[in-house]
Amino acid sequence: MNVLFFHLMPYAYLDMNYQEKYRTDWVVLPNTYFDPVKGHELYNRYLDELELAAELGFDGISVNEHHQNAYGLMPSPIVMAAALSRRTQNAKIAILGNAFGLREHPLTLAEEHAMIDVITGGRLISGMVRGIGAEYFSFGANPAFSHARFQEAHDLVIEAWTKPGPFAFEGRHYHFEYVNVWPRPYQQPHPPIWCPSLGSTETIEWASHPARRYVYVQNFSPIAAVVRYLNLYRQTAERLHGYTARSEQIGWAAPIYLADSDERAIAEARPHIEALFNKYLTLPFEMLFPPGYLSQQSLRNMRAVRRPSIQGGKVTIEALIETGIFLCGSPDTVRDKLVAAHRALGFQNFLAVLQFATLPGDLTERNLRLFAREVLPALQGLTDKEYAGMEPAATH
Amino acid sequence: MLEETFVELRGAKLNLRRGGKGAPVLFLHGAQGYAGSDPAMDALAQDFTVLAPDHPGFGHSDAFDWIDDVPDLAFLYLDLLAMLGLEDVHVVGHGLGGWTALEMAIRSTARIKSLILAAAAGIRVPGVPRADMFICTPEELARLIFAGDGWQAWNASLTATPELQEIADRNRFQAAKLCWQPRLFNPKLEKWLHRIDRPTRILWGEDDRIIPPAYGARLKELIAGAGLVMLPRTGHLMPVEQPQRFAAEIRRFIREDAA
Numbered sequence: 001m002n003v004l005f006f007h008l009m010p011y012a013y014l015d016m017n018y019q020e021k022y023r024t025d026w027v028v029l030p031n032t033y034f035d036p037v038k039g040h041e042l043y044n045r046y047l048d049e050l051e052l053a054a055e056l057g058f059d060g061i062s063v064n065e066h067h068q069n070a071y072g073l074m075p076s077p078i079v080m081a082a083a084l085s086r087r088t089q090n091a092k093i094a095i096l097g098n099a100f101g102l103r104e105h106p107l108t109l110a111e112e113h114a115m116i117d118v119i120t121g122g123r124l125i126s127g128m129v130r131g132i133g134a135e136y137f138s139f140g141a142n143p144a145f146s147h148a149r150f151q152e153a154h155d156l157v158i159e160a161w162t163k164p165g166p167f168a169f170e171g172r173h174y175h176f177e178y179v180n181v182w183p184r185p186y187q188q189p190h191p192p193i194w195c196p197s198l199g200s201t202e203t204i205e206w207a208s209h210p211a212r213r214y215v216y217v218q219n220f221s222p223i224a225a226v227v228r229y230l231n232l233y234r235q236t237a238e239r240l241h242g243y244t245a246r247s248e249q250i251g252w253a254a255p256i257y258l259a260d261s262d263e264r265a266i267a268e269a270r271p272h273i274e275a276l277f278n279k280y281l282t283l284p285f286e287m288l289f290p291p292g293y294l295s296q297q298s299l300r301n302m303r304a305v306r307r308p309s310i311q312g313g314k315v316t317i318e319a320l321i322e323t324g325i326f327l328c329g330s331p332d333t334v335r336d337k338l339v340a341a342h343r344a345l346g347f348q349n350f351l352a353v354l355q356f357a358t359l360p361g362d363l364t365e366r367n368l369r370l371f372a373r374e375v376l377p378a379l380q381g382l383t384d385k386e387y388a389g390m391e392p393a394a395t396h
Numbered sequence: 397m398l399e400e401t402f403v404e405l406r407g408a409k410l411n412l413r414r415g416g417k418g419a420p421v422l423f424l425h426g427a428q429g430y431a432g433s434d435p436a437m438d439a440l441a442q443d444f445t446v447l448a449p450d451h452p453g454f455g456h457s458d459a460f461d462w463i464d465d466v467p468d469l470a471f472l473y474l475d476l477l478a479m480l481g482l483e484d485v486h487v488v489g490h491g492l493g494g495w496t497a498l499e500m501a502i503r504s505t506a507r508i509k510s511l512i513l514a515a516a517a518g519i520r521v522p523g524v525p526r527a528d529m530f531i532c533t534p535e536e537l538a539r540l541i542f543a544g545d546g547w548q549a550w551n552a553s554l555t556a557t558p559e560l561q562e563i564a565d566r567n568r569f570q571a572a573k574l575c576w577q578p579r580l581f582n583p584k585l586e587k588w589l590h591r592i593d594r595p596t597r598i599l600w601g602e603d604d605r606i607i608p609p610a611y612g613a614r615l616k617e618l619i620a621g622a623g624l625v626m627l628p629r630t631g632h633l634m635p636v637e638q639p640q641r642f643a644a645e646i647r648r649f650i651r652e653d654a655a
């Protein structure tokens with residue numbers, strides 16, 4: 001299994017009383033809440049943590065894109081990937097992902113990804129995402145065209161990376177007279193494409209298409225949803241597309257905290273993981289799902305299963321552990337859960353979110369080192385031999 | 397009561413409510429959809445032949461996937477007037493519908509007799525912010541869109557049944573498609589408003605918190621000979637909040653200034 005350390009780079013100094021005045025830390029929270037001097041310290045600390053993970057033997061390190069918020073301070077993950085490319089030797093650098101379709105000119109990102117790939121001699125993993133709903137407010141991109149622009153931007157970028165230029169691109173949303181990207185990517189035909197998602201049937205159908213076979217990564221979800229969507233990928237490949245998906249095509253991303261005992265891990269992680277869900281991820285329904293972000297069918301499903309907001313009620317660490325969103329405890333506890341999940345689901349990619357919200361530097365470093373020593377080797381040794389295969393019940 | 401009919405246009409079906417007798421009035425609804433504006437239409441139908449479509453993708457009309465923006469919508473309605481053989485049409489537009497009426501009129505007034513613009517979108521007055529209907533919760537939007545206390549009943553009516561919830565979702569999607577970016581206006585519209593050569597009446601709620609009255613004043617400056625009437629104790633959703641007053645203003649304008 002490939003195991004990557006995934007960083008969100010949160011603004012850890014967020015004034016936790018902001019909710020007295022603002023409903024969310026996305027889009028509407030004034031940027032005066034950000035202190036550049038503290039930001040300087042955080043960016044450098046977070047880059048150190050990513051570099052440490054590369055030294056500790058993780059297969060890769062990963063960054064992502066979010067805008068106008070305190071949850072993740074990387075409007076451009078390219079900047080971080082560039083900084084990391086010269087400070088690491090072997091680790092993959094995974095940008096999970098960039099929202100190509102939010103751009104008026106997606107080729108600027110295609111150029112930058114190609115540069116990172118060439119600088120690192122082919123260590124780049126390119127994530128392609130639509131961005132979360134809030135980003136359609138901060139970018140001004142029309143969510144009604146979200147799926148269509150995402151797919152067309154993808155087609156443009158793949159053509160730009162694989163087809164000799166110059167050529168004209170004639171799409172519905174993008175029209176360019178000269179497509180001729182210099183440099184071309186180092187990896188041929190192009191860097192691996194991953195599609196992280198919070199769970200989307202449309203994304204799975206698209207990513208699993210035989211012409212693409214992209215890696216689908218289920219993010220930050222209850223284990224029930226992880227089971228559902230990772231199995232859905234295999235089922236979709238089998239039934240809709242007529243081929244058997246490889247386990248390398250699926251992945252899972254989850255926050256993890258380790259300490260020498262379950263009790264200590266829970267006590268240490270509590271304020272930080274609860275802040276992640278109660279302070280940093282407080283998105284009203286309207287901002288999470290602007291019109292068109294979800295298909296009419298997905299919107300219907302969402303209304304059937306969920307309250308119309310992930311905001312509101314306080315989430316506790318106990319509930320997060322219980323539902324399997326958060327893996328927390330002694331190395332034995334967490335290793336057993338991951339090995340059991342792998343046996344059931346067979347994912348060959350795992351993203352460990354070992355820093356979250358306000359988790360401070362000393363605890364993050366200890367978490368990273370414990371994970372690398374006690375859990376990482378066991379995961380890296382897992383192959384399809386340990387995967388039980390899809391239960392017959394799951395294929396119906 | 398208007399009669400529900402469907403007309404086939406450019407390969408898709410438009411839900412067109414029709415009723416009444418007299419000079420033709422085309423009513424173009426706002427971003428919230430047609431829902432709830434029947435009393436105003438019934439009042440107008442006493443004196444005019446009313447045609448009130450659901451815009452493409454709204455209500456019971458087909459989606460017309462090729463319609464990307466309000467100028468596309470304006471051409472569709474010019475085609476509709478031609479297809480129905482209508483002339484001397486009084487075009488009444490509210491909000492998004494007012495914007496559509498403006499886009500029609502700068503393209504051709506050949507079949508248009510007059511324009512009535514109620515709290516119309518379409519232009520931007522620099523430095524005068526409007527409310528963002530997309531970032532609000534449904535309850536916040538309902539509070540903002542009314543001056544008085546009708547908002548609760550109206551808000552509840554929008555999603556009273558699963559079918560209405562479905563329509564509310566369709567309306568919201570189509571409103572985003574047409575209005576999201578640039579939000580609720582066309583930067584090119586203003587420079588062509590001098591082409592409007594028909595009597596124009598602008599109606600605005602004094603308490604409109606979605607598109608503030610300054611937008612009405614600016615439209616009056618931009619459209620030659622246009623008159624502006626302010627309605628007291630009225631919010632943005634004028635046809636729902638003040639249906640009789642709304643209909644009466646239209647009737648008065650058409651009789652006195654645009655007959």
